[in-house]
Amino acid sequence: MIIAKDLIKNYGELRAIDGVNFEIAEGECIGLLGLNGAGKSTLLRILSCLLMPTSGKVTVGSQDVTHSPEFVRARIGYLPEDPPLYGEMKVGKLLDFVARLRGVPATDVGGRVQHAVERCQLTEVIDQQIETLSYGYRKRVGIAQAIVHDPPLLILDEPIAGLDPAQIVEMREMIRSMRGEHTLVLSSHILGEISQTCDRILVMHQGKIIGAGTEEELSLSLAKDQRLQVRLRASADQVKQVLDGRAAVTEWKIAAQDEGVITVKINTSEDVRAELSRAFVQADLDLLALGRVHDRLETAFLKLTGDSTEAAS
Amino acid sequence: MKSIWLIARREFASVFRSPQGYIIAALYLGLVGLDYNLRVLGGGEKFSADILKGFFQELSGFTMFVSVFISMGLIAKERENGTIPLLLTSPVKDYQIVTGKFLGAFLFLALLTLATVYMPMLVLVNGKVAWGHVFAGYLGTILLGASVLGIGTFGSSLTKSQIVAVFITLGIGVPMVLFWMLGRTVDRPLNEIFSYLALHNLHFSAFRDGQIHLRDIVFYFSVVVFFLFSATRTLESRRWR
Numbered sequence: 001m002i003i004a005k006d007l008i009k010n011y012g013e014l015r016a017i018d019g020v021n022f023e024i025a026e027g028e029c030i031g032l033l034g035l036n037g038a039g040k041s042t043l044l045r046i047l048s049c050l051l052m053p054t055s056g057k058v059t060v061g062s063q064d065v066t067h068s069p070e071f072v073r074a075r076i077g078y079l080p081e082d083p084p085l086y087g088e089m090k091v092g093k094l095l096d097f098v099a100r101l102r103g104v105p106a107t108d109v110g111g112r113v114q115h116a117v118e119r120c121q122l123t124e125v126i127d128q129q130i131e132t133l134s135y136g137y138r139k140r141v142g143i144a145q146a147i148v149h150d151p152p153l154l155i156l157d158e159p160i161a162g163l164d165p166a167q168i169v170e171m172r173e174m175i176r177s178m179r180g181e182h183t184l185v186l187s188s189h190i191l192g193e194i195s196q197t198c199d200r201i202l203v204m205h206q207g208k209i210i211g212a213g214t215e216e217e218l219s220l221s222l223a224k225d226q227r228l229q230v231r232l233r234a235s236a237d238q239v240k241q242v243l244d245g246r247a248a249v250t251e252w253k254i255a256a257q258d259e260g261v262i263t264v265k266i267n268t269s270e271d272v273r274a275e276l277s278r279a280f281v282q283a284d285l286d287l288l289a290l291g292r293v294h295d296r297l298e299t300a301f302l303k304l305t306g307d308s309t310e311a312a313s
Numbered sequence: 314m315k316s317i318w319l320i321a322r323r324e325f326a327s328v329f330r331s332p333q334g335y336i337i338a339a340l341y342l343g344l345v346g347l348d349y350n351l352r353v354l355g356g357g358e359k360f361s362a363d364i365l366k367g368f369f370q371e372l373s374g375f376t377m378f379v380s381v382f383i384s385m386g387l388i389a390k391e392r393e394n395g396t397i398p399l400l401l402t403s404p405v406k407d408y409q410i411v412t413g414k415f416l417g418a419f420l421f422l423a424l425l426t427l428a429t430v431y432m433p434m435l436v437l438v439n440g441k442v443a444w445g446h447v448f449a450g451y452l453g454t455i456l457l458g459a460s461v462l463g464i465g466t467f468g469s470s471l472t473k474s475q476i477v478a479v480f481i482t483l484g485i486g487v488p489m490v491l492f493w494m495l496g497r498t499v500d501r502p503l504n505e506i507f508s509y510l511a512l513h514n515l516h517f518s519a520f521r522d523g524q525i526h527l528r529d530i531v532f533y534f535s536v537v538v539f540f541l542f543s544a545t546r547t548l549e550s551r552r553w554r
Contacts, residue, residue: 011554048402052552074404084399086323088330100319101403145399 001026001153001183002047007056009042009207016042017053018207026152029179031198032187039207040187041081044157047185048078060153074103077151077182081158083142087131091122091141094130095148102149116144120174136167143174147182154178156186160193172197227293228266228273229255233286239264242279248272261288316405317413324387324417333386334421341379341425345372349432361440362523365433369450369521373513376426376458377490381482383422384465385475387414388544392473401552408545415466415541422458426451446523453520456533460512461486463540470544486512512536 002024009017017039024030032040045051046058049069058065060072086094095113104112117126120140125133130141139159146154159175160168175197178184188194194201195215203211203218211218232239236254239262243252248268256263266276273290280287328334353367388411391397400410433447461482468481489512496508508515509532516529 048398050398050401050552051554070404070406073402076402078398078402080395080398082395084396086327086396086399087394088327089323097319097323098399098403101316101400101405103404 001028001061002185003057003059005057007043007046007058008054009039009046009051010054016207017046020056020207020209022202022209022212024183024185026183027180029184029197029199030186031194031201032185032204033189033191033194033201034187034204035189038189038204040189040204041157042207043204044078044155044185044187045080047153048076048155049073050078074149075151076153076155077146077149078155079139079142079146079157079159081161083138083145085130085138085141085145088129090127090129091133091144092117092126094141095144098145099148102151104149112148112150116148119147119177120144121170135162136164136170139163139167139171140174143171147178152183154182154184156184158188159186160188160190168193226268226271228268228276228290229293230264230266230276230280230290231288232262232264232280233260233288234262234280234283236262238283238285242276242283242285246272246279248275265293316403316409317416320400320405320410320413321416321420324414325420327417328421337379337382338425338428341375342428345375345429346432348375349429354435361436361442362446364436364440365442365446365450365523366521368433369454372426372429372450373454373457373517373521376422376454377461377486377513379425380422380458380461381465381479381486383418384415384462384469384482385478386469387418387466388469388548389473389475389478390469393475401548407548408541411466411470411541411545411548415462415537418462418466419459422462423455426455426458443523449520449523449525452525453517453529456520456530457513457517460533460536460540463537464489467540467544467547470547490514 002022004020004022007017007020008015020039020043032043034040042051046053046065047060049065049072052066061075063071065072089097092113095116096109099109099112100106117123120143122137122140122144125137130138133141139162143156143159146156156175160171163171172193175184175186184198186194186197200212200214201218202209236257239252239254243249243264243266248270249266249272250269251267253265254262255265273292277287277290280290348371349368353364353371359367388397391400401407430447430451433442433450436442464486465478465482468485469475469478471481472478489510492507492511493514496504496506496511498504499507516532519526519529
């Protein structure tokens with residue numbers, strides 16, 4: 001659906017996007033995660049043909065955004081952080097205008113507007129002037145204008161920014177309900193939001209993509225040491241006998257001890273789960289649990305951005 | 314063409330949804346009426362043709378002035394309010410956006426200008442009216458206004474401040490109006506070039522006097538096309554910055 005190759009965008013001397021490469025398949029829900037100023041909005045503006053890249057290539061639906069912007073624009077719905085709405089217009093009139101502008105046949109306009117209104121729960125404000133709506137409703141109208149022409153690709157820049165907690169839940173549900181109907185690309189600097197909504201995450205920092213994958217993949221790819229947690233019915237000495245002297249075990253410590261059950265945290269240089277399970281059983285210890293400990297996305301993100309900054313300096 | 318008309322219709326309708334449009338209309342019509350009563354009709358008996366000449370001469374000044382303010386927000390306001398992505402991410406070409414916006418503003422200007430038609434008709438109370446003269450006068454006034462709207466559209470494309478857009482438009486428009494004075498002070502062929510490029514003097518005087526020349530229509534049309542083309546290029550270039 002989307003392929004970006006060696007994408008670069010400069011704003012004068014400032015390099016906002018620095019050699020970005022990625023692919024997004026049809027139907028995927030992708031989250032762009034990054035701190036403010038990471039280049040997320042610039043990347044989304046390029047995907048929506050609002051900006052042209054300085055160099056590199058982006059294709060949407062096999063068409064180059066530079067050579068066939070009208071083709072691409074007909075297939076995208078874009079919501080910037082601040083919804084682009086004419087305040088003096090009524091909700092229904094605006095959606096009617098946008099639908100026609102984006103090439104919906106006159107006979108289908110009414111139906112498409114009705115669908116967008118119902119989808120975004122705007123029925124009660126359809127005849128209301130946009131400038132009189134709350135910010136939450138204006139965001140919903142922003143989504144409605146992005147989907148009114150039924151685009152295959154939906155690009156949402158910080159869709160939950162500025163919303164209150166109740167509105168965030170509603171917006172999250174609305175976005176989730178659109179999965180499957182559209183390929184979704186959304187950005188946020190809120191980690192939890194991205195991990196809850198998206199299939200895959202692209203982590204951006206200083207104009208580069210410094211990590212890509214699911215939350216679990218990102219966490220694992222970051223772990224220089226694998227971290228294991230083991231629960232046993234054993235004493236500290238028995239655990240020491242099993243773990244000490246093993247080359248793959250770099251560090252271990254007893255995290256908790258309660259009524260004969262001991263919890264041990266182990267750092268290993270490779271995946272030794274099978275080997276350790278056998279060793280504990282052969283030592284005649286009751287192995288209650290053994291598993292890998294994942295870094296939470298927050299930790300992964302901070303590591304990624306921290307490592308990237310260090311590498312740059 | 315459908316997209317241009319859609320954008321033009323929205324632009325035209327938006328004028329009537331904001332107080333700004335009504336204020337501009339009220340000031341324009343009020344000042345034109347006052348000026349007509351005091352300056353055009355005043356000063357003793359006059360021939361009908363002289364009244365019409367005086368009326369269109371005065372009307373042209375007000376129309377140029379109001380065109381600056383009608384055009385100031387065409388693109389600048391969209392950028393100021395953050396609504397420009399709605400148009401720029403739609404499957405329309407930049408020239409369609411610029412032309413649609415210009416056309417919407419032009420319809421409003423034409424409506425405003427034609428709303429003064431009762432003034433030349435007042436001449437019928439004590440004299441006769443040459444309808445050809447009235448037609449030529451309004452055609453010239455609207456073409457002149459359209460030229461300033463074209464300059465204003467370009468000015469509006471350069472900034473997101475409507476006030477700055479006004480100054481840019483005046484910065485281009487006022488020298489173009491005053492080119493006729495420059496034409497008098499320099500030698501050939503520069504004097505002919507400046508006289509030809511003058512927005513008002515050479516090209517409007519025929520319309521004011523009730524004559525229609527193709528060369529004047531072509532001139533005003535060229536000014537509009539040139540500045541709309543420049544505004545389109547400005548809009549396009551912003552995508553590459």
